[in-house]
Amino acid sequence: MTKTTAIEVHDLTVAYGQKPVLWDIDVEIPSGKLVAIVGPNGAGKSTLLKAILGLVPTTTGFIRALNQPIDLVRKRIGYVPQRESVDWDFPITAQEVVLMGRYGKLGWIKRPSASDREFAAACLAQVGIEAFADRQIRQLSGGQQQRVFLARALAQEPDLFLMDEPFSGVDAATERVIIDILRVLRSTGKTVVAVHHDLQTIPEYFDWVVMLNLRLVAAGNISDVYTPENLHATYGGRLTILDRITEAVRTGTVRSEQDISSKIT
């Protein structure tokens, strides 16, 4: 594994009970790129992220991140989970959530210092919601909540970002803010791996893509790998239908999975 590989996955299989979710995944994700993970529902996209972090048990597989076993580099990985995974009724404000990103640097018992708080405030400003710092998180909109999570990851100052559907259900302004930040991160040599649903924006936002459907369909540069044939293999379906889909993708009339399923029926 070379210095320019951010994540290395070999022979990864994850199963919940008897049901496999990821099968025999082999991929090396280069560093310094914006990487998208695509695939249909249940393809194992979130699971791949969680497996990399060690959040789910694996049946087989060998994973390294940033040239090390996961356990040694957990704090250098910024995880932005799906919004549903958190209890929004918890009594906590936006800035307290972002401050949590600094906990990894503090270790046990130590309280966040003034400079930690300043840094957290700066991350909030970076994502554009400094005005909402004192709001309880239930009071924020979907886009604002997503930005809070992103700010928390930024506060960690990690080298690698894993994001689970960061663009889903957010307004256009939030989407712009997020992609701007991702580009800044790339320019400073960070790696971002994000699960993404919007097939049309992938060539615009990302450099690299991992196409999953239980197995790895393809992985590589967008220009090399993001082809109608690979999309066909990833999303399955009847050939004639898929011709329509791939044509739609090519011509830019497909924006999401809902559009695909409407073309199939």
Added chain:
Amino acid sequence: MVHLFARDTIYRLASVALLVLLSPCKLGLTESPPFTIITTTNIIADTARSIAGTIPGTAAETEGGTGIVITPLMREGVDPHTYKPSPGDLRALSQASLILFNGLHLEGKMADVFEKLSKRQPVVAVTDSIPQDRLRSTSTIAVAHDPHVWFDVSLWILASERIRDALSEYNPAHKAGYHSRFAALRERLIALDLWCASELRTIPQDSRLLVTSHDAFGYFGAAYDIEVLGVQGVSTDSEASLRDINNLVRTLSMRRIPAVFIETSVSPKMVEALVEGARAQGHAISIGGTLFSDSLGSPATPEGTYEGMVRQNVTTIKKALSRGK
């Protein structure tokens, strides 16, 4: 014809088999089975042993020639008010030749058991010969009597008499022995009664207040002219509230009672709380000792007999309450 013969044979074989299966006890017909008496408290057991002439001091002893085995259900330190019989107990009870219990609701949780058993077996409450006017009623709303009659030795003589009569009725073979042993017991108990009275008379008038965990000593107090207070009521089943404790502490302090007593079969927590409360009011009170209230001591000790237990209680009480103030 053949099938009728076969049917009859099968019936005969079946009935013999049933007889054999249902009467395992009757197979050992060479020796007569012992006459088993099961009592609830070991107090009753001890008195019954004195009358029946069995050797005291063992849990399930063999006869001293009378073929009687007497076993108490509740061993030392067990609380009869809240005792619930186990399946093993119920089995033993159903096979007993005679059951002796205290009555007057001492065995509070066993009433239905006795009710059911009395239909098939002799079940005798040893207090049922005591006349109503000698019974104390409790201070609770339900009309009930205080069951702790054994603390008035003269009442316990009446109960012993009842035991003698029960033995005579259900095991008449040794009737003469029961009568003579009862007479001897009665003499001893009368002497014990007199001894208790004289010992307790020496306690100064203003110390004559006996405070214990529950109201077990009502008859004792009445017989020997001592005022009695229990933290809980007549049954350990009742709750002592904070108000009760406060009231008792006030009483103890105002009357400057030197000692309170714990019981072997009841948690001492309440009395400990009393002592702390009284001390906080500046009154130096102590725990005067442990009394045997609803149970005798362990079989091998002097307190394992009724007479021994009474003497021990009286000694403890006299010593603690006579102490200088």
Added chain:
Amino acid sequence: MDFLDHLTSFNTLLVMLGTSLLGVSCGVVGCFTVLRQRALVGDAIAHAALPGVCVSFLLFYDRHFGYLFAGAVVFGLLSVIMISSICSYSRIKEDAAIGIVLSSLFGLGIALSRIIHNTPDGNYAGLDNFIFGKAATITSADVWFIMVVSILAIFFVTIFFKELQLLCFDREFAWTQGYPVMALDIFLMGLVAMCTAAGLPAVGAVLVASLLIIPAASARLWTDNLRTMLFLAGAFGALSCLSGTVLSVAIPGPLASQGLPTGPLIIISSAVIFSLSLTLSPSHGLYAYLVRRSRRHAS
């Protein structure tokens, strides 16, 4: 004795002090279990305390509270392990697992306490009192014990505040930050077990879980700040216990001098506080909601 005498007697003050300290620690620790949505696990821990106390007595034959406390804590943690195992290794979900563990351990406790009750000198230990508690007979030794446990609990919650906050809010993120979430979980449950075991003499196994849940739930209705919530929960816990004690001394029972048992009155007080919180809280209460709604209709 009049009411004021009752109120200021040493025994009453002991009960007030002991139960209030318990109320504070249970309220504070309970916030985390309520936020973690594991409030009923606290109930399982409390019910598991009964067989723990019995087993400890059978092993050591010592009625002093230190031994019994240890047994209660060990069995409390055991119940948590049993619940997680059932959930991990079978299809049974957490609510059923809690029910299974709670009832079977409590049944075991009842059976053991009956056996102890029927053995010589078993009743002397007074283990039956731990089922519903006997706050009226709290001694100063009990109060010292509760005080130490409460101070320890509050101390741990204070120094591990950010870890517990993180664990309860976003467990996965806590893991990514390098915290051993399994160990933290067990630590939190250990705090719960400590508080429930300390509460056994006062309110008993059946009711102590409510002290963990109700004050914390009431506090949640008044604030969106975790630190404030902890403080309020502790205050509500103490207030419930104080009020329960005062009521048990104030209300005469069926006869002239007998009062009412303190433990249940504490729980009723906490429920009253909760109802008032539910109704009156300016941010989350029913009254405020109705006012806001009528304002909207007006405009």
